[in-house]
Amino acid sequence: MIEVKGLTKRYGDRLAVDHLSFTAKPGEVLGLLGPNGAGKTTTMRMLTGYLPPTEGSASIAGYDILEDSMEARRRVGYLPERVPLYPDMTVRGYVTFWARLRGIRSPRKHVNAALERVHLMDRQNQLVRNLSKGLRQRLGLAQALVHNPAVIILDEPTIGIDPQQVIEVRESVRALGKEHTVLFSTHILSEAEHVCDRVLIINKGRVIAQGKPADLRRQMEPKTQLYVVVGGASGKAARQLLSAIPGVLAVERDGDGYSLTVEGDRDLRGEVSSHVMQAGYTLLEIRQATTSLEDIFLEIVGKSR
Amino acid sequence: MNTLTIFRREVEQYFTTPFAWLIAAAVLLLTGLLFNQNLSQAARGATIVDPAFIPSVFSFALVFFAPLLTMRLLAEERREGTMELLLTSPVDEGSIVLGKFLGAWFYFTLLLALTLVYQIILLSISQPDIGHSLCAYIGIWLYGGATLAVGTLFSALTENQIVSAFLSMIALMLLWLGDSVGQVIANLEVARFVRTLTLQGHYSTSFAAGLFRGEDVAFYAGIIVVLLFLTMRLVASNRWR
Amino acid sequence: MNNRPIVITRSRVAQFGSIVGGAALLIGIIGFIWQGSLTSFVIVTLAVGVAGLGLWAVLNPQEFTGFITGRQVRYGTVTLFSTLLLIGIVALVYTQLQRSTVTLDMTQNQRFSLSTETLGVLRRVTRDIQITGFYTSRNLTTRELDDQFFRLYEDATDGRIRRVYIDPEENPAQASRFGVQQDAQVYISYLNTDGTEVDFNTLARVPRSGAQERDMTDAISRLLIAGTVKIYFEQSLGERDPLDTTSEGLSGIHNGVQESGLVTAALNLAGLAASGGDIPADAATVIFARPLRGLSEAEIGVIDRYLQRGGALLLMADVLYTDDAFLGESDLFNQYLWERYGIRALDAVVVDTASSGTTALDVVSAAVYTDNDIGARLAPDEGISTLFRVARAVDVNIDSAPPNIANGRVIMSSPLSFGETNLATLGATNQFTFDEGQDLPGPLTTVVWSFHQQTQAKIVLVGDSDFATNGLALSPQGNGILFTDSVAWLTNLSERIQFSPQAFSANLPLIFVSQQQLDLITFVTIILLPGATIVSGLAIWARRMRQ
Structure with a gap:
């Protein structure tokens, strides 16, 4: 589903991502684990088409992110680290908007499904600005999965929310992994251990260890x-x-x-x-x-x- | 299709936030005051009611009013991070910019249409030159589109709304000064050329006088097309940095 | 080691080529957009640009390919070029539209369209005409507005009429040549035969009033008829002198006629009668400004032959206290006019007891007939009246006019006036009283016209000549108008410059509104509309806040 080969991003002289290669199979939750500044966000931005890679290539569901950018983007749901919201829209309006932009003609069913999934159905007419932080995170998740994408990319979705909600989000991600390929970044190891099928530990833009969380533990x-x-x-x-x-x-x-x-x-x-x-x-x-x-x-x- | 989606969200945004309503009220109050002043003068026989009066009020008011309408268009998207989501959706930058611009223009159109009330009032108490007024309205509509395009461009340049509004006000002020360019530039031909590059230069002596000229339409349409194109490239440049 | 200086030179040359080439290419493109065509300058700069970049590519291919394949540069260049291309297209469309004058006049009074009358005048333009406008840059908007209008003339004549603008401050020499006194003055003139210089002999200033089209078309018409219409002043019968500059002379109207583009000449009727000659064929009108004696049969014969050819006469018959007065009641010429043209002069002095002048002999026009162009601009109600000092009553036979004759009155005195027939007493003692049965009851006619429908002969008979003198021609205003419009009618000028009045109504609509209505309008526009907007905005906002 996700294939990354030699992906490199250079900002001037600084290498943010250094010849990164990995693959993620369908129905897999792949964790990107690393400290802040390790290149997780940059990698995700390249995969979603927001940033161009300096070198290397990547494809999503078989579509090259540069050559077939539109097709690749159509198959990705993305939740950036800071949940991007329109405070003056209703919950339903917000999800509908993104559904439409991702090419869903009559989004009603999709929106219902997404809202059910993140348990926001009862708040569908609320204004986004009145949602709590955890609910906003869930709303962000709803927009990422509303068009039923093959690949869902989540950039540190548990940051800054209270523990109870962290657990909820982790559960949602795990559930998503059953049907989608999920790329999930975090800097908390235990989280990766709980959520991911496989973890890539990256630092300074390079993979320094990878494997199943249990294997990694055994190694150490x-x-x-x-x-x-x-x-x-x-x-x-x-x-x-x-x-x-x-x-x-x-x-x-x-x-x-x-x-x-x-x-x-x-x-x-x-x-x-x-x-x-x-x-x-x-x-x-x-x-x-x-x-x-x-x-x-x-x-x-x-x-x- | 995507343009339409973004356009609809913009228009919805205008009508569901108090800000846009306040602007509309302020504009109506301003034009209303000036209209009444003009009317009572005319009624006393001091002057006549200029058929292009309300549009000409707009020609100046737009310098301040257009940036207020457009300052958030792209700047807010960048600040809130929604731009990242827009750019990673299967939407081309042209649709984003066009949808947002059209949203602002649509709002302006409705506002302009509200001021037709004054024309109806005039029609009920006098025989105004309707063709002339219509011409001025068409002119100011295009003029407004051009000012909104300027504002859209500046909105894409910075993620700070205040800076965006301030910069576009300065730019629009310069473009508005067309009629006074002769005071500054002594050489007539140079002054004339400079004036043809200004917004006023294609409004105050043609549309406002009741003369519809193809070249003026081309000027405003050209400004809109070129500036929106630049804005689009600017938005897309996120991808190439 | 030997190679080193060469390598440095090579890359330096490449660098130089890249900078010069890029700059030249940019200048070339801007120049192309600016000038709109491939001028030699543009071609040279573009060639230099390509050559410079080529040099760079050849001498330092690695750097060159690295430069153009770099994504940012590629992207930036594509943006720059496509923006320039777009601007170029816009500029092209703009200039094309400007050149082809795609305009639509949306004003009610068709301010930016030429009337059919004007177009008729413009069809007769055969020689190049220049409209010269003197505007300073401070008057830029006036100039732009005027230019819209002058452009119509240029377009309607396919460029035969051209527009030239001069800044009087930049070019004071030209301004003084034209006689510019203030900003935004406009002149019109023919061009010399070589088509470069203004023909200053034909130069005329275009007045600036509310009726822009009338002013301009008038000026063009005058230019068109310049030199083609000749007016003769009869001089052999003791008339007033057209060159006399005293208050009794006619130099004012004589100059005015010349300034209007008409040619003037003197006529010797007595001489023509004696030699059996004819009034010249080019005589558009012959003016008799108060002849002192009656005409002989031979002289009448000369005039008759002239009228048979479609001639035109302006006769000014003043009160004369002599026996052999011009157009005396038994005068042969007076009888000729009555029989053939249904008009005549009467031996009666108009006494206006209601006169606003200094004496009852100052006759002010009280009623004006506008069925003829002569009276069209005279409006006593609006203060445009004529003043005749000692006027003679004239008569017109409308009911049983001679065959083929159309005739009528132009001016009548007030109903309180009468015609004193006792000229001898009046002349000697300056006394007048109304003698029932003897004097003529008012109102009396003072100006009449007659037109022969077959021969096209035209005659205007005015019972006064003082009105045309330097002393009275300009004050009151009506006197000058009576003279010029008479001449215009006689010479058919008014037919060439004929306007339907409503086409030029500069009056914008009046407002009929009561204070009550005004208050209502104020309430609706200042309180209701903005208030309703704020309230609905707040309502929507409050509703959404609760969600």
């Missing part, structure tokens, strides 16, 4: 962390002691104590405490920290930096 999981504060030992002695414990891969000074990287998913707390006791020191604190996807994400991004 071996590295369990243990935090230990030892009393009565000099820094050198403590370090020596800790690194001598079997199963400890690395010791790093972290504030008052030390961070230990532990092999596999073994729980070493018992062994660490007995070693410290045996050496005649006191164990002031010990705590196990399982890495979250956030940490993986930060680590990967940090590495690529």
Whole structure:
């Protein structure tokens, strides 16, 4: 559905998107994960035809975004990061307007379906300006799917809304993924994990990791962390002691104590405490920290930096 | 089709926001006051009622009034981000610009039509020169279209509505000054040429005098076409930056 | 190392070519749009432009292709060129429409259309005429408005009449040659045979009044007849002298006739009678400005032959207290006129007891007949009247006019006037009283006309000659009008410049409205309309706010 080959965007000397290539299959929710300024929005803007790529090509449902721009645009529903609204229109009028512009002659049915889908049917005659932020987000979603596009592109749709609504939006996106190809960007890893079938982690315009969220997690999981504060030992002695414990891969000074990287998913707390006791020191604190996807994400991004 | 959709949204916008109604009321009040002044003078025998009076009031009022109508056309779309959505919809830039311009022109047309009330009043108390008035009305209608095209262009240049209105007012003021160009430029031929480039130069001595000239129509139509074309390219330039 | 300077030169040349080429191309295109045709200047600049860009392409092909294939540049260039092309098309359509004068006059009084009368005059234009307008740039709008109008004349004559505008401040020498005194003056003249210079002998200023078309067409008509119509002033019978500049002389009207483009000459009737000659064939009118004696039979014969040929006479018969007075009651010529043309002079002085003049002998026109053009512009009610100082009553035989004669009155005195027949007493003592049965009861006729339908002979008989003198010709206004319109009728000038009056009514509609109506209108237009607009706006807004 979406095919991207070597897509590049250069602003002067700065590379915003650097030879990006990926594909998204029908019925897939593909997450674009990356920090701010990673090139997510630029990529999406190129795919929707708002910005021209400097190099490379992309196609949507088989239509090249440059050669067959109109056909490609016809098959895309797009929700930019800041929901674009006409405050003086009614909810229904707004969705109808976009339906018409996307070539639907008699939009009544489509509009009804879209409003049902985002649960805005009971507010169809309200003015857009009187909607809450979460409702506006849902309205934005309604306009993106009203023409039943093959591809739906959502740019950080959960930003700035309250947690309850975040969950609603995530659910809607997941539901959309059953019928459409959804390209979904976020900078929150857990969100990508919840919503996406597949995640591309991008930084500085490049893909630095990709795969199913679970796979990505597994890749990182071996590295369990243990935090230990030892009393009565000099820094050198403590370090020596800790690194001598079997199963400890690395010791790093972290504030008052030390961070230990532990092999596999073994729980070493018992062994660490007995070693410290045996050496005649006191164990002031010990705590196990399982890495979250956030940490993986930060680590990967940090590495690529 | 897309032009029509955008046109309809524009017109709806004019009629559902208080702003446009306030402008209409202000214009009616202004023309009403001047009309009454003119009429009572004429009734006392001091002057005659110029058949082109109301249109000529517009010829100046449009300098301030057209930018107010057009300032939000494209600037607001850019500020609200809806321009991004418009440009990623299967709509060409020409439809966007044309639909919006036609919406503004349509609103102006209705406003102008409201002032026909004055002609009806005149008709009931006198035998005004209807042909002359009609000619002036046709003229000011085209003139209005040209001023709205200027405003549309400036609306596309900036996303700040105030800046857009201010710039187009300055531009329109310069274009309006046609009749005074002779005061500034001593050389008659140069003054005359400059005047043919101004809005007044194609209204005050032809349409307003009751003379319908093909070249004046060509001038206003030309201004509209060229400026809308430039606006369209400007809007499309988002895609090429 | 040796190559290096050459490489630098090469790319520099390419750079130079690109800049010069681009600039020249731009100038060439602008020049083409400006001048509207491929002039040599345009061709040269375009050629330089293409050559410069070609140089660039050849010497530095990489940079060149990189430049034109860059998207922004390509896009920008396409925009620039298509905009220029569009402007060019608009300019072309504009100039074409301007040249072909696609206009529609929508005014009720057809201000921007020429009347059929004017078109008739313009059909007779055979020599190039120039309308010269002197306008400063401050009067630009007046000039534009006038130009719309003058253009009609140019178009109607396929350019035989051309328009030239001169700024009197830019070109004071020309302005003084034409005698320009104020802004926005317009002159009309023939061009010299080579068609370049104004023929100053034919120059005339076009007056500026409310009736623009009449003024201009009049001026053209005068130009057309210039030199073709000859007026003879009879000089052998003791008439007033057309060259006399005193208040008793006729130099004023004589100059006026000349300024109107008519040619004047002196006529010696006595001499012609003696030699058996004829009045010249080119005599459009012969003016007898108060002959002092009666005519001989031979002289009447000369006049008769002239009238038989369709001649025209303007006879001014004043009161003379002599026996052999011109047109005395028993005078042969007076009898001739009565029998053949149904008009005659009476031996009676008009005494107007209601006269507004200094004495009862100052006869003011009280009634004017407008069935003839002579009286058309005289309107005593509007203060345009004539004043005859000691006028003679004249008579017209309308009821039993001689065969083929159409005749009529032009001016009559007031009903309170009478005709004093006792000339001897009046002449000696300046006394007058109404003697029942002897004197003629008023009102009395003072100006009559007669027209022979077969021979086209025309005669105007005025019972006064003072009205045409320098002292009275311009004041009151009616005197001059009586003279010029008489001459115009006699010479058929008025037929050449004939206007239907309504075609030139510059009057815009009057307003009939009561204070009550005015108040109602004020209420509707200032309170009701804007108020209703605001209220409906607020209503819609409030309704939507609640949604």
